[in-house]
Amino acid sequence: MYVCIALLGFRTYLRTASSVNAASRFSFLRNYVTPRALPFFFLCACSASADIMASLSMAPVNIFRHGADEEKAETARLSSFVGAIAIGDLVKSTLGPKGMDKILMGGGKGGTVTVTNDGATILKAIGVDNPAAKVLVDMSKVQDDEVGDGTTSVTVLAAELLREAELLIAKKIHPQTIIAGWRKATQVARDALREAAVDHSNDSARFQEDLLNIARTTLSSKLLTHHKDHFAELAVDAVMRLKGTGHLESIHIIKKLGGSLTDSYLDEGFLLDKKIGVNQPKRMENVKILIANTGMDTDKIKIFGSRVRVDSTAKVAEIELAEKEKMKEKVDRILKHGINCFINRQLIYNYPEQLFAQAGVMAIEHADFAGVERLALVTAGGEITSTFDHPEMVKLGHCKLIEEVMIGEDTLIHFSGVAMGEACTVVLRGATQQILDEAERSLHDALCVLAQTVKEPRTVYGGGCSEMLMAKVVTDLANRTPGKEAVAMESFAKALMTLPTTIADNAGYDSADLVAQLRAAHQENKTTCGLNMSAGTVGNMAELGVTESFQVKRQVLLSASEAAEMILRVDNIIKAAPRKRVPDHHPC
Known part of the structure; x- marks a missing residue:
């Protein structure tokens, strides 16, 4: 009874305490709380004070600058999963021999149109804001730079690993347990891939x-x-x-x-998409080439870009003559190198072009930078120079023959017999x-x-053969492993089997039936079986000649697992506050 009286009294006290003075609060205690209930009253007061202090200590404290954003725990992990899975779903339809294409349109009126199914090209063109999505985009770029292929496969595999991880986390399996299982799965998958590789x-x-x-x-x-x-x-x-x-x-x-x-x-040679100068030889043998990046346009006064105060037009002619003399001296210094072909990165104006023609030197102007760099490489390491005062220090390029050739309606310059015999040119023709x-x-x-x-030189079989082989050994390991790590290994195997499933789906076949047949074949140790997308059946990849590079497959496996592991470790995403523009109080 005294406890009830104390609780009722304390409740009434809380209602009136904020609106009365100290004397009134003392009078309240004397009139409404009996002496025997007073200890219980103070006990309630102490407990309430502790609860109030605890609630104050649990209040969130913002330690970041205004405008910064933070995502914690499950929110951060869910954000990472959603971004990465979205990137994987974006390029998934391009996977396989019958994958679809994407049209990428640039912004603005003159926006370019790109039609492609190359994963790296698609991911480079899109702008992503999600940090996990950016990780997959960067991973695809590295895959393209390192081995040139497998950009779509590595992105899809990483996304599927994270999709499986999301399901495991929903079952209360800790991310570190998942990572431990994935690492063991990656190791046995890599070993199986290495054992299956052949070297001819x-x-x-x-x-x-x-x-x-x-x-x-x-x-x-x-x-x-x-x-x-x-x-x-x-x-x-x-x-x-x-x-x-x-x-x-x-x-x-x-x-x-x-x-x-x-x-x-x-073409067994080098083609430069330029034309030879006017009145110059169109064919030349045993050529010594000087490659330069220098201005050859000072033979005329640029009236619109200069100011000259003269008494008569004769003075202008004198200035122009002086410019010509200056250019003639420069051409003479170039000719002292003992060359018969001069290739310049910049323009060559009429007067120096005339001087080169009189000397019997082939002059090529305005060569594109990439072409000049490659030409310098293939012509015995010729150097690109811009000064001509020390001919003995300049390394010239050499080739056996330079001539003009026609490709379609265009004229190009053909360099054959270059010093680097491995140089060649691929000429692509097409309608658009x-x-x-x-x-x-x-x-x-x-x-x-x-x-x-x-x-x-090691090679492995394609058509989903390698992925199913790796999935089989990972599943066998999971069956021998106790604990929750086995569940993580099974999820890794499921992600690997997603690749042949996607290949079959994109071709319009029944992926569930085909992948089941493929899995059964590998259980019978038919390790060369894969998906024959021409017939929609399971076939022998060795007989069909469906071969892939071991280096590409290994890189796909390692890059995808490492990227997925890194994203899975994330439990906090902190975005910096946007930089504020400081007003300029001292304009020019």
Whole structure:
């Protein structure tokens, strides 16, 4: 009874305490709280005070500058998962030999239109704000730079790993437990991939066939799929000319509108998309080349850009004559190098062009920077110079023949017999600029993969064969592993099996049936079985020649698992406050 009286009295006291003075509060205690209930009253007061202090200590304290944003715990993790999975879903439909294309439109009135199914190109073009999505975009760029192919596969695999992780976290499995299981799964998957790899580098004929199969497999998912045999031979010939160096800079790709893709060809030399100067020799043998980046336009007074005070027009003629003399001296210094071909990055005006013609020197002006850099590389390491006072210190380029050639309606300059014998040019023909651009990207991917395969000659089978092989060994490990790590390993295997599932879905086949057949075949140790997308069946990849680079597959596995692990570790996202523009109180 006394406890009830104390609680009722304390409740009434709280209602009136904020509106009365100290004397009134004392009178309240004397009139309404009996002496025996007084201890219980003070006990309630102390308990309430402790609760009030605890609530004050639990109030959030903002330690960041105004405008900064913070996401914690589950909110941060969910934000990361959503962003990464969205990126994976964006490029998933482009995976496989029958994947779809994307149209990328630039902003503004003159926005460019790009039609592509290359994962790296798509992800480079989009702007993402989610930090986890940016991680996957950067990972795709690194994959493209390192091995040239597998950009879509690595993005889809990382996204599927995070999708599985989201389900595991919903089941109250700790992220560190998931990561521990993934690491063990990655190790056994890499070991299985290494054991399945074959190396035919000791047999030149079989290795050549492996390179052709790799090129065909790479081009199967590109625009060039209908002409993959033609372009596979073209790419292999170009890479074999490098003699194992891997210097893709020696392979020049020129795009010319007109004709069809089958009209594309490999030229054993170097093509520069420029014209030879007027009244100059159009063909020259045993050429010594000086490559320069210098101004050759001072033979005329630029009236609109200068101020000259003269008494008569004769003075203007004198100034112009002085400029010509200055230019003649410069041309003489260039000719002292003992050259018969001068290639300049900048313009060559009429007067110096006339002087070069009189000296029998071929002059080529306004050569594009990439072409000049590559030409300097392939012509025995010729240097790009801008001063000509010390001819003995300048290294010249050399080639056996320079001549003008016609490609379609365009005139180009052909350099043959260059000092670096591995140099060559691929001439691409096509109906539209978009087709040419996509053909260049596709061919570049094939060249990169082939160059990596020459350095690392091991190969594995494609068509989902390698992914199912890795998923099988990971599942076997999960069956032998006790505890929650086994669940994480099973999720890793599911993510690996998503790749052949997506390939079948994009081709319009029943992915559930095909993947089930493929899984059953691998359970029977038919380790060369994969998806035959031409017939919609499970086939022998060794007989079909569906071969991929071991380096590409290994990089996809490691990059995807590392990126997914890094995102899974995140439990806090802190966004900095936007920088405020300081008003300028002292304008010019």
